[in-house]
Amino acid sequence: MRNESKIIEFIPRLRRYAYALYRGNETAADDLVQDCIERALRNMASWQQGTDLRAWLFTIMHNLYVNQIKRMSNGPNFVDLNDDLFAGLQGRADNHMLLRDLEGALNTLPPDQKEILLLVTLEGMSYREVADIMDIPEGTVMSRLSRARQQIRKIISGEVVPHIRRVK
Amino acid sequence: MMYETPITTSDLHAWLDGRLSEQRQEMVEAWLAEHPEALREMRDYQAIGLGLHTLYDHKLVEPIPDRLVIRRSRQLSQRVAAVVAWIGVGIVLHWAFGGFNSSETQQLVDEQLVGPARFAHYVYTTDKSRPVEIKGSDERQLVSYLSERLRTQLKAPDLTARGYELTGGRLLPSTNRMAAQFMYTDKSGNRVTLYIRRIASVDSEAVFHFSKHDGINTLYWIEDQFGYAVSGGVEKHDLLQIAEITHLQFHTKK
Known part of the structure; x- marks a missing residue:
């Protein structure tokens, strides 16, 4: 008990x-x-x-x-697009808009990258813990984490237009 | 400057997540000092991390919805159903009253952590002439002094993402131990304090407890033989975000 x-x-x-x-x-x-x-x-x-x-x-x-x-994943999975997504990360006055951008950008990530970023960031887990949970090598955790952060940053800073991700 | 081993992308992320050895951490920091573009990138990643906390941490203090624990419990065995019901009660009590399960533990934590933290918050945040002993501008000195006296490696959490700057801190006598107090102030002059002291006799748990008294909200938790209390006149939700950042910055220091 x-x-x-x-x-x-x-x-x-x-x-x-x-x-x-x-x-x-x-x-x-x-x-x-x-x-x-x-x-x-x-x-x-x-x-x-x-x-x-x-x-x-x-x-x-x-x-x-x-x-x-x-x-x-049998059907297509579309990511919502909205205009807020394209504004810059730095120097934004409206914090709420920035957070919406962030949430939008987070949801363009493939599920595994999203999980890794959330476990490391929100839960403060070590790469080893995340690797064990997801049953993948630690090196893979690190490379996907890096890709996840890069993608979010690029989208928020307006460097890339988020593409609509389709799950095959 | 020469580096024994090149700094990799993995190093940078591990630095960000506080996963490097002290030696490697220093190397990465020296490297970043010479690479402003990479440093800017890391700062953005930090902002992303704090943004995720801001987006989602409110789930940590939300009451657990009934349907989560009730809907399918009838299908479970009686024993399991009892546990599920107990979970519902436990969470409600937990967040409604914000205490420990054992009243003995609660009393000890109140006497040694929550009470002194709240009073110290009141005494020094209202002190106009000398709120802190060592100013935030001398952060390094403040942290090393308090770490030495409490015989542990402390740090002054970075709360700038929540709009709070480090005002400074001081050493305090607590009921039977020494305590450290860090004070932060935002642009409107609101102050929050972080109070830390050793509490060896209470087990670590991954739970924030909440207490409100005399208009001061306090979120507190026990981790690795230390008690932490974040106090302020601000909303519970704001305090939680500060507590979560603090918890994270201490937790990932190793």
């Missing part, structure tokens, strides 16, 4: 992550968190006492997210 109650502490973090992944879609985000919690509770026995519970929960979350992306 005590182990299970520890999950509680991480629910706000899981919600923040899901909310960012689903570009502010509350329903989709909380569905993902709910699936994650339920799966975690069912499989609590497979979590090894003393290991990192946060990493375990985020691994479950990642797997659920990837499955969902696969299911959705």
Whole structure:
């Protein structure tokens, strides 16, 4: 019981992550968190006492997210375009506009790059932790992180026009 | 200047994320000092990171919606359903009252961290002539002095992304230990303080607790045997963002 109650502490973090992944879609985000919690509770026995519970929960979350992306990828996935996206990063007076740009730019990233950026930035995870969660080499985490940051910066600074990404 | 090993893109990102050894960190910083374009790029990435916190951190203090824990709980076994229900209650209590589960722990944390932090915030943010002992312009001296007295490696978090500049700080006696206080001021003159002291007897948790008293909001947490308390007259949501930045900057220092 005590182990299970520890999950509680991480629910706000899981919600923040899901909310960012689903570009502010509350329903989709909380569905993902709910699936994650339920799966975690069912499989609590497979979590090894003393290991990192946060990493375990985020691994479950990642797997659920990837499955969902696969299911959705049958149809084209269009990224919303709006005019705000094209203004510069520096010297912007209106902070809210800048944040909208940022959210828009975040959502042009491929899902794996988005996950890496969010785990490193919001959760403050090490590259090793992210690599374990996503089951990819640490070097891949680093190169994708770098690409993600570059792309967001280029879009926000207006250097590139965000292209409409289609999932094949 | 010569470098033993060339600075790579990976080094730059690892520097940004606080993942380099001290030695390598210094090398990267020296390199960046000579490469303003790369430094500008890193500053933009920093702004992106803080922007993501600004966009999404409010989810951390939002109450957990009922439907998240109730909707499908009937399908689960009774034992699991009980846990799910308990999660709902736990979160509501947690954020509504903002305390620890154990009242003993809560009392200890109140006596050693929250109370002293709040009072120190009140005493020094209202002090017109001498709010700080060492000014923010002497940040290096301030940090090394406080680190030495508290016998740990402290840092003054960078809150400029939230509009706060470091005013300075001071060493304080807490109930039974020493404490460090950092003070920040924004353009309108609002002040927030960060209070840090050792609390060895309470386990780390990844949770921010909230307390409000006499018009001062305090967000506090325990991590690696230290208690941290961020206090201010500002909104809970703003305070949370400051707390999250602080937490992140301490957490990623290793």
